Amino acid sequence: MTDDFDYQLETLAIRAGQERSQFGEHAEALYLTSSFVADNAAQAAARFTGAEPGFIYSRFTNPTVTLFQDRLAALEGAEAAVATASGMSAILALCMGHLKAGDHILASSGMFGATIQLFSNWLAKFGVTSSFVPPTDPAAWDAAVRPETRLFFLETPSNPLTEIADIAAISAVAHRHGAIMVVDNCFCSPALQRPIALGADLVIHSATKYLDGQGRVLGGAVVGSKALIEPIYQFLRTAGPTLSAFNAWVLVKGLETLGLRMRAHCENALALAQWLETQPAIERVYYPGLPSHPQHELAKRQQSGGGGIVSFEVKGGQEAAWRLVDSVQLLSRTANLGDVKTTITHPYTTTHGRISPEVKAAAGITQGLIRISVGLEHIDDIKRDLARGW
The missing domain is CATH 3.40.640.10 (Type I PLP-dependent aspartate aminotransferase-like (Major domain))
Structure with missing residues (x-):
């Protein structure tokens, strides 16, 4: 160059x-x-x-x-x-x-x-x-x-x-x-x-x-x-x-494909977050691309997209969260993220499992929290797979 x-x-x-x-x-x-x-x-x-x-x-x-x-x-x-x-x-x-x-x-x-x-x-x-x-x-x-x-x-x-x-x-x-x-x-x-x-x-x-x-x-x-x-x-x-x-x-x-992939991740993640907000089993959705996100305006100023990570609270705590994680057949049950394959994990017992309950509570990580790294599969297939859990 x-x-x-x-x-x-x-x-x-x-x-x-x-x-x-x-x-x-x-x-x-x-x-x-x-x-x-x-x-x-x-x-x-x-x-x-x-x-x-x-x-x-x-x-x-x-x-x-x-x-x-x-x-x-x-x-x-x-x-x-x-x-x-x-x-x-x-x-x-x-x-x-x-x-x-x-x-x-x-x-x-x-x-x-x-x-x-x-x-x-x-x-x-x-x-x-x-x-x-x-x-x-x-x-x-x-x-x-x-x-x-x-x-x-x-x-x-x-x-x-x-x-x-x-x-x-x-x-x-x-x-x-x-x-x-x-x-x-x-x-x-x-x-x-x-x-x-x-x-x-x-x-x-x-x-x-x-x-x-x-x-x-x-x-x-x-x-x-x-x-x-x-x-x-x-x-x-x-x-x-x-x-x-x-x-x-x-x-x-x-x-080489980072720009293309990130645009596609953002598109799928926003669609999934919007859908999750309509589901009766969901207490709250966390995604910067949603107007409901507390820092939505800041995210629009310093990011060119909302990203590929969507987290949400399910009603019913850990029992309901684990039931959802166990129900999926398409999504990968793994704590890794950033993949073309959509992944799902329960942060309270995986990525943040070694942290004390007090620190988790201070960070807002509850037993009903699920984190999705939204991949590049068709968005309708991702939705259908998650819907098995409620």
Whole structure:
């Protein structure tokens, strides 16, 4: 690609970052090798010190992984990216690169259960403390800042209630206090939301989800400025929670259809959410594309679509929720999301099952809550399958 144009997302998702080898391949190459050969000792030494660019060892330098990183950075409008073995390893690498004992994380109360576990249990063992505040109240973030607060961590939309946080407003609070603003963009992907343009410093991805889009591989990434990515890369180079070349190649191919898939996910999810609101067995539906969603207007301003996640409360608590989950024959009973196949899960006992009842209650996660990752099957078939449960 040349730099003559300001390319659109769909073009970047297909073309950005590719450098053809001497063979002139049309599709992106897959480099399955553990290490790379230097021409001489001086070149090897220069590459290890960083004085000369080049590939060394696939734990931290691989052409296929670099292609994925460069393409994702282009989609997010960022300078750089570092790829990891999973979304959770991306969050861990971020924390290891930027935090030390005595630092404090301020995070949204509505988040993926494993992220809450990482902050509350594992990082706490090494002297990093965490506090959780409502994602929808910027004033609460301002009030909860401590002198040692180093990192703001925000999911928007949140998992699983799709709460929408004002990225620009909370970023302003973070920067006023000298903290790094991090946004987990898993639910939207850069096809629907670009947090860096709204003031965020770093963006987290579980590439396992929409970036792949077909449930094939695990992967993660952190995206941002070169200066903020560098310490994360250095941790990755040393500790090795690395994205494999094969997984990177699969993710590159997933990015090619990201824009098309996200538009289709949004269309199906909105239709499903509207239908669910008419069902007598449903207590409440959570979807940013619905006018009934508390942050509907904010979602319209900072997202180009409502996303593919729909959550809803069924009447009758856990018994009714499990009955619904057990009744489906088309939908996949799995906690993964972002797939072309529609998935269904009961967050209270799966994604947030390890969290205490008190924390669940504070986050609004009830025993009657169901989360649907709406796939690309025909919407009428998705509706019919869910209707078996009531």
